[in-house]
Amino acid sequence: MKTFISIEGLVYDYPARTPEDQPVRAIDGLDLHIREGSFTAVLGMNGSGKSTLAKCLNGLYVAGDGRVLVDGMDTADDANVWKIRSTVGMVFQNPDNQMVSSIVEDDVAFGPENLGVPSEKIRERIDAAMKAAGIFEQRHRKVHLLSGGQKQRTAIAGVLAMQPRCVVFDESTAMLDPQGRAGVMEIIEDLRRTGITTILITHNMEEAVRADRVIVMKEGRIILEGPPAVVFADRRQIEAAGLALPASLTVRDELIKRGIPVPDYILEMDALAEWLVRTAEAGEPDDED
């Protein structure tokens, strides 16, 4: 598969707040290549530079040094800015603070309206987007009366209506209840099936293990990356990055310690439970020690 986003030597500084202060280096020489259609999870402690990285991906922030190419377009080139922003959509953390209109469908239409899409085409686009995000039934409701999960679905629909090829979720599940989280994760799985590149910034390890690839950030750099099975195998680095293991892996470790040989490829709780049931039914291997 071809590279969709390519980041080389990216540096981003926030300007100093007062003349005596130093500028804050949020991204410090970062290289990253993201393949088209892949699902990447980004982990890291607060302040490690995840949100800054996200904002560099669609040209909200422009690289201080190095460069960011989205589908071959340089984010530093002013001519590309609208094309890039509609190609790489962003869903933020707080659903309340990213909605512009009082009514669901009006808000979803905001992006296409800005892009100058003709009115009849806007209708088609937003209906498809609201269906994909599971908010179509609520389209005439007032946004402030929706649940957190429904608000985030509205925000996602608003991004999908721009017909992006990549969607970045910046801790978009953080403020939701478990049901709302599960809903957003389901949409992410759907996006992945339709070939949309997804990048999920999260503190939730159970969400991260579902990605194709996990990236761990610390102090503006990538300190660890690879498929979830490989990344979470490096217990020392995970700890160094200030992260916890997914609960499923903690359980797996315990099981292995007690002599139950759970294979490496099992990462998710569901898969673990399924494996245990299957093994137990298949004649109970020596679990007596």
Added chain:
Amino acid sequence: MIRDITLGQYYDADSVIHRLDPRVKIVAAFVYLVMIFFVRDFIGYLFVGAVLAAVIIASGVPLRFIARGMRPIMFILLFTFLINIFMYRGAVLVRLGPLSITDNGLKQAVFIALRLVLLIFGTSLLTYTTKPMALTDGIESLLRPLRRIGVPAHEIAMMMSIALRFIPTLLEETDKIMKAQQARGADFESGNLFQRAKSLIPLLIPLFVNAFRIAMDLAMAMEARCYRGGEGRTRLHPMKYRRSDAAAYVLLILFAVLVIVQSRGLLPIPMLWEV
């Protein structure tokens, strides 16, 4: 906590008036407002009142909804009525000690009260029959010709619709902060006016900070969704004048002409209780 609040109130129905283009309704409300100040006698008020009643009936908004808009100004209404009734010289009708009610005073007071009632009823009908979004779209479109002299039409409309969108959010924030401060022993309800105003400071400062944070977040989200001002922007619900809108404009002109002609005494009917 008031969760479902909007500026003005929209009464959801499907009437001729609801279906009119928002621009027609805004212009009509404006013209109506000016016309009320042309009226000089009882027949004029009767005519304007009858037209308003016809529009209210056509709109399908129940009268008690519209009358609700009167509640906050009841006090002002009574106050101006009382002031006016004692302020004019003329044939004395009733004497109350040093004060006296004259025929002119009574006429003035009744007319001013009528004027206020017609004003509130007429303008609240605008928000009852037009969705806030349509209202801001209408304002934007009507202000557009003024862009040449530097009126930021699109920005004004966008600010209004964002304000409408965030009123409930800020009310929720206020509620949250208030509860948090009360849990720490803050008291917003007792004390004299000055003490109460002072107790609002720990409420207002965090609210202000939050509002700023929301504004930053929102600006970022709007940019991420390709917002770049009104240039080249299309709309999901574009405004289009239809035949009924043209008819409404014609009726509106007819209304204005009749009011003006009548108030100048140019109609072959005598003025009644002129002031």
